[in-house]
Amino acid sequence: MSEEPAEPLVSVVVPFRGNVNWLEEAVDSVLRQTFPHWDLIIVSDEPTTLTEHLVRLDHRVRVLKGKATGPASNRNLGVRASTADYIAFLDADDAFCPEKLERQFRAMSDRGAIFSHTSYEQVGPDGHPIATITSGRFSGRVYPRILLSCPVATPTVIARRELLLENPFDETLHLGQGEDTVAWIALARAAGELLGIDDPLSRVRMHGGNVALDPEAQAGAWRSICEVALPADPSLSRRVRRRTRAEFHSNLAQLEWHRGRSLAGRRESVHASLLRLPTSFMNIAAGAKHFALSPRATLSRASKRRKLLAREIQWISREDAVSGETLRLKVVPARTVLDVGTGIRPQTLVPSDVQVCVEPFAPYVERLREEVGDDARFVLLQATWDQVLPLLPDKSIDSVLALDVIEHLRRREGVRLLAEAQRVAMRQVIIFTPLGFYPQSYRKGQRDRWGMAGGHWQTHRSGWIPADFAGDWEVIACADFHDLDELGQPLDEPFGAFWAIYSHNRTWESTSRVAETQRIG
Numbered sequence: 001m002s003e004e005p006a007e008p009l010v011s012v013v014v015p016f017r018g019n020v021n022w023l024e025e026a027v028d029s030v031l032r033q034t035f036p037h038w039d040l041i042i043v044s045d046e047p048t049t050l051t052e053h054l055v056r057l058d059h060r061v062r063v064l065k066g067k068a069t070g071p072a073s074n075r076n077l078g079v080r081a082s083t084a085d086y087i088a089f090l091d092a093d094d095a096f097c098p099e100k101l102e103r104q105f106r107a108m109s110d111r112g113a114i115f116s117h118t119s120y121e122q123v124g125p126d127g128h129p130i131a132t133i134t135s136g137r138f139s140g141r142v143y144p145r146i147l148l149s150c151p152v153a154t155p156t157v158i159a160r161r162e163l164l165l166e167n168p169f170d171e172t173l174h175l176g177q178g179e180d181t182v183a184w185i186a187l188a189r190a191a192g193e194l195l196g197i198d199d200p201l202s203r204v205r206m207h208g209g210n211v212a213l214d215p216e217a218q219a220g221a222w223r224s225i226c227e228v229a230l231p232a233d234p235s236l237s238r239r240v241r242r243r244t245r246a247e248f249h250s251n252l253a254q255l256e257w258h259r260g261r262s263l264a265g266r267r268e269s270v271h272a273s274l275l276r277l278p279t280s281f282m283n284i285a286a287g288a289k290h291f292a293l294s295p296r297a298t299l300s301r302a303s304k305r306r307k308l309l310a311r312e313i314q315w316i317s318r319e320d321a322v323s324g325e326t327l328r329l330k331v332v333p334a335r336t337v338l339d340v341g342t343g344i345r346p347q348t349l350v351p352s353d354v355q356v357c358v359e360p361f362a363p364y365v366e367r368l369r370e371e372v373g374d375d376a377r378f379v380l381l382q383a384t385w386d387q388v389l390p391l392l393p394d395k396s397i398d399s400v401l402a403l404d405v406i407e408h409l410r411r412r413e414g415v416r417l418l419a420e421a422q423r424v425a426m427r428q429v430i431i432f433t434p435l436g437f438y439p440q441s442y443r444k445g446q447r448d449r450w451g452m453a454g455g456h457w458q459t460h461r462s463g464w465i466p467a468d469f470a471g472d473w474e475v476i477a478c479a480d481f482h483d484l485d486e487l488g489q490p491l492d493e494p495f496g497a498f499w500a501i502y503s504h505n506r507t508w509e510s511t512s513r514v515a516e517t518q519r520i521g
Contacts, residue, residue, distance in 0.1 A: 008060065009037040010086045010101055010158065013078030015071040017045040022093040022205065025127075027054055027061065029095035029203075035102035038088075041081055043074035072169035072179040079164045087161050093205045094155040097121075100201040104158050113195035114160040115187050117152045120202040132200050139196025143188040144236060147225060147244045149317070152184040152194075155202040159187060166190065170228055176214065178221025185229045219255040222248035239493065243479060246275035250315065272315070313466050313498075314476045321478035321497070324349065330474060330501050332427050334398035340385045340417070341405035344450055345371055346378060349430065350399050353377060360384045361457050367450075386413075389420040395504075400425040403432040411462040428503050435477060435496030437463025440485075469500040476501070 012030050016023050023042070030040050038060060044051050045066040055061050064081060066074040071091075079087055086105065090096060100118075108116050119136035123129055135151035146152075167186045173179035188194050226248050230241055249272035256265035316326050327349065334352045342357040344367040356379045359365050365382045372378040381388060385405075400421040406414040421429045442448065442455025449458075466475040480494035 008039040008084045010035070010039075010088050010105060011078070011082035011084040011161075012038055012040045012088045012090050012096075012101075013075055013082070014040065014042045014090045014092055015045075015066065015074035015078070016042050016051065016092040017066075019093065020046070020050045023051070024054070026090055026092055026095050027057065029097075030090070031058055032098050033096065033101045034099050035105060038101055039082075039084065041078040042092075043078045045074070069171065070174040070179065072173055072183075073171040076168045076171065079161060079168070082161055085161060086158055087164055088158045090155050090202075091204075093207070095203045095205075096155070097201045097203065101158075103199065104197060104201060107197055108158060108195060111195060113191075113193065114163050115191040115193070116158050116195035116197060117156040117184075118197040118199055118201040120153050120156050120204050121200040122206050123203050125205065125207045127203075127205070130206060133204075134198055136196040136198035136200075138194070140193055142194045143185070143192075144233070144240050146185050146188050146194075147229060147236075147240065148247055150181050150184055152181075153202065153204055154180045155204055157184070159191075163187060163191060170224075173224055173228070176217035176220050178217075178224040181221050182224050182228050185225065186232065189233060215251075215255045215258045219248075219251050222251045237493075242275045246272045246315075246479075248272075249275065314474075316476060316478055318478055318480050318483075318494075321476075321481050327476060327499060330476070330499075331430070332399070332503065334427060336398045338389075338392075338397045338400045338424065340389075340400065340402040340421070341408070342368060343404070344368060347401050347403055349403070350401065350428075352398070354379065356381065356397070358383055358385060358388050361454050363452050364454060364457075367452075385417055385420075389417070389424055392424045394423055395426040397424050398426050399428040399430065401430045403430070405433075406431060406464060407433050407438070407460045407462055408457065409461060414462055414464070422502060422504075425502075426504060428501060430502075431469070431500040432497065433464045433500075434460075434482065435479070435498050436465055438482070438495055466498055466500070469502075472502060474501045474503070475499070 014023070014026060027040065027042070030038065040058075040061045042051060042054065042061070042063045043066045044063055045068045048063070048065075051063045055063055064077060067077065075089065086108070088101060088104075104116060104118060107113070117136065117138075119132065119134045121129055122131045122133060133151075133153070135153060135156070138146075138151050164187075167183070167190050169179055169183045173182060226245055230236060230244060249268045253265045253268035253272060256268055314326070320326050331350050334350050335354065337347070337350050337352040337355045339347045339355055339357045342359045342364070344364050346355055346357055346368070355377055357368060358381050359368060360383060362382055365380055368378075368380055372380070385402075389400075402417065402421060406417060409417060418429070418431070438460055440458065440460040442459060444455075445453075446455055448454040466477060469475055475498055477496065477498035479496045481497035482495040483491055485491055
């Protein structure tokens with residue numbers, strides 16, 4: 001048996017207030033670690049009679065008197081009391097898996113990491129497994145995107161003690177105010193990189209007292225991010241600040257709806273939408289040379305913008321946008337689909353028995369023929385939209401899709417396409433386009449991203465925003481959908497996009513949602 005070092009390598013800090021039975025389980029999970037070089041520091045706000053028996057379990061366990069001002073101050077107290085190089089955090093109602101410290105410490109040592117976290121397992125009050133949360137996939141240079149989404153769970157974190165001394169928990173923030181989230185944001189910024197380990201090495205107990213399940217606490221955490229984390233970094237771009245504040249108001253909206261205050265919820269939702277939209281307005285202004293609006297048209301667009309913002313724009317994450325999970329709940333059944341501006345691959349959003357693909361560029365049509373082969377469901381037409389749609393009778397096609405199309409048209413031509421699509425469609429029209437004007441053009445002879453001479457067809461000639469789709473249109477938007485440019489190279493900053501969905505018959509839509517819900521269930 002190897003001799004243990006005089007000093008531990010990892011101190012496990014546990015702030016305690018509440019259920020001593022759960023604390024005993026947490027302590028037992030540390031005692032069972034396969035990694036022996038630890039000590040356990042319990043910082044307790046409870047009478048010593050509740051914890052004194054724990055010290056007798058192992059010489060490496062000690063209990064400190066807490067400040068009774070919340071977990072932030074107690075965690076800081078534990079960090080200062082430690083003599084180890086690394087600090088692991090554990091909440092008193094959670095537990096470690098037996099190999100947690102060994103595997104995480106080894107991974108950090110191998111990669112020279114100073115801040116790490118892992119995936120974890122959610123368990124019920126009785127310890128029964130509920131779900132595995134793969135948060136450990138969140139890894140690398142995560143700042144500043146961690147401001148918008150921080151999946152780090154406290155019982156999964158190990159960090160260098162020096163890093164924590166330089167970036168302590170904010171003791172002005174109490175339980176339910178996001179004191180841990182603000183800390184992980186500060187550590188990610190200071191460390192430069194976060195090592196994520198996609199193994200569930202901790203168990204997080206889900207019960208009625210969980211902050212993560214409390215809408216009030218979630219809104220409080222976003223408030224702290226806006227009031228503490230944002231001011232801490234003056235170098236943050238205006239775009240990141242506005243997006244973060246938008247998330248705050250979006251969470252406030254959910255809280256108000258949870259309270260039953262629908263008017264206040266709608267007001268916060270509109271505030272969030274306004275914070276997300278100005279970047280698009282500026283993009284359109286930058287591309288104003290591509291189209292001119294009369295004063296009357298400008299007034300009309302402003303009116304439509306106000307009308308739309310009075311309704312709800314549904315903002316989704318990039319992961320949701322790419323998977324299509326939310327979008328598919330809006331799609332209604334279709335037997336026939338008209339896919340305008342197909343490009344080199346048919347759309348897959350709306351399954352159908354017959355899909356008419358309208359594509360004007362001959363090389364794209366040839367690639368389409370290779371793509372669909374002998375599949376009798378597809379009808380390929382080499383034509384522009386205005387050579388096809390005006391010939392079709394009213395309500396003759398179930399659904400008309402124009403995905404990445406209208407931005408390639410002059411604005412008036414785009415408006416005409418929308419009108420024709422609404423006339424021809426019996427059930428739905430679905431539009432997908434960048435969120436505002438995205439400059440895209442090609443030099444003479446320059447190949448497009450598919451290595452073909454389609455530069456003329458791929459050039460952007462107009463910009464569109466959700467406010468252009470008022471009335472009965474539904475809008476689903478993603479603020480950071482595009483991360484590659486027209487040549488497939490990474491963008492300096494992601495660019496947004498949105499779907500606009502017009503449903504002629506709401507009965508079809510309701511039927512689709514019920515069917516989808518039943519399928520998922």
